[in-house]
Amino acid sequence: MQPHIVHLRPRYAETDQMGVIYHANYLVWMEMGRTELCKARGFNYKDMEKDGVFLAVTEANCRYLSPARYDDPIAVLTTVAEANKRLVRFDYKIQHADTGKLLCAGFTRHLFLNANLQPASLPAKYHDLFGILTRPA
Amino acid sequence: MQPHIVHLRPRYAETDQMGVIYHANYLVWMEMGRTELCKARGFNYKDMEKDGVFLAVTEANCRYLSPARYDDPIAVLTTVAEANKRLVRFDYKIQHADTGKLLCAGFTRHLFLNANLQPASLPAKYHDLFGILTRPA
Amino acid sequence: MQPHIVHLRPRYAETDQMGVIYHANYLVWMEMGRTELCKARGFNYKDMEKDGVFLAVTEANCRYLSPARYDDPIAVLTTVAEANKRLVRFDYKIQHADTGKLLCAGFTRHLFLNANLQPASLPAKYHDLFGILTRPA
């Protein structure tokens, strides 16, 4: 499966006094990556929440290879690395969009929650979105 | 009435590539100021929300005089400048805590909302908190 | 002069527990507005800083009329409201991009600084960018 790609420009607000993007902001860009991946597959995460399906982050990891800077052209590549009815893992590569240079790589793990924010099985209509194979009867 | 004072240290995350605190973060420090002012007067804003009272920001203003820097000792001085059953205005002064130098000054205006996030009259039990005089019958 | 328009989608990171966009984030969107206005007029603010020209925020103001929500289509309209060699004021309107509904309106004032972060006169080559009339000799 091809990764889904989102483009963005780092904001001045996201820089720090070392002159580069503060490391926690890459996790926010990963959030943009998975929001847009869902959208590209026909579901808005916004609507999933209204439908009582929440994705709670259970782990986040990021390895930083080279810094992004203010207003650089950035590409976030997002893949569904693993998914079942209980959880999903997204993998991310963040690159300089012009040179293709890899700036960081990471993943997030999520648990599906219901409207009471309790762990729950993902409703069948969302299985395709995450590439979950539904065993036929 | 004396202003309520909160102390804090700017985080590296709050700096920008100009080597100073990014300007939007002062609004977050003002939020800390009013949270702690409420607490000092015996109410947790957290509990007010559970009680169905929300403060929605309707205006924010900040004049920047001198920059704060990472890990500086900072004091946020908060005052209830104006309040009635419908709205409240807080005034703020943000100072270098050691020198007393004024770094910025501003205000926020808020509307009281009910649990449906609609404008509503502030319940009487909170009038004292904001210094609202309740006219006797 | 027509306002310059930037489109964006609010991030989940920008929401708060009231279910709307936290008020300080609108100042960051204003930053995106002026960054892109400069770019549309042929200058990157990034390059201006390398050239020793910095814009320090001296005042920010925002009136909040209606809340933006996660993933809403948002338009930021930016105008140079006032400018001379010492300072510039940008005005902003932030709208729901589909309905045109005004969500907030505000302004930021800035002082031009040199590479030592001291107030300085804006070099002539940037006068056009801000619509500053240069008096002929």
Added chain:
Amino acid sequence: MQPHIVHLRPRYAETDQMGVIYHANYLVWMEMGRTELCKARGFNYKDMEKDGVFLAVTEANCRYLSPARYDDPIAVLTTVAEANKRLVRFDYKIQHADTGKLLCAGFTRHLFLNANLQPASLPAKYHDLFGILTRPA
């Protein structure tokens, strides 16, 4: 070695529309943890940067066990898990300060950089700070 403990209260700005603290903010609290650990050992990270020693994050990891909420009493426990002249790893536990409940656990890895932001050997005067044993001649 005992972990160093910092106390904080989550800000409203740090919540998201799920009603809990947005996951990227825990990385910022980890930054507060290591800033204060250095201070407790007699060095300000602020002064280390002036002295030409920078800590660049090369990896961040966080496992989320239970959500923190607005204004909860939070304790960040920080330990130097590994250090040599080239790099350092900090481990963190973030707990509800009253109940001791573990909310998340993580680590950050850092490379020491010099004033040109290039990898460099940590000057000897900082070895004690990170518990680096200096082999006698």
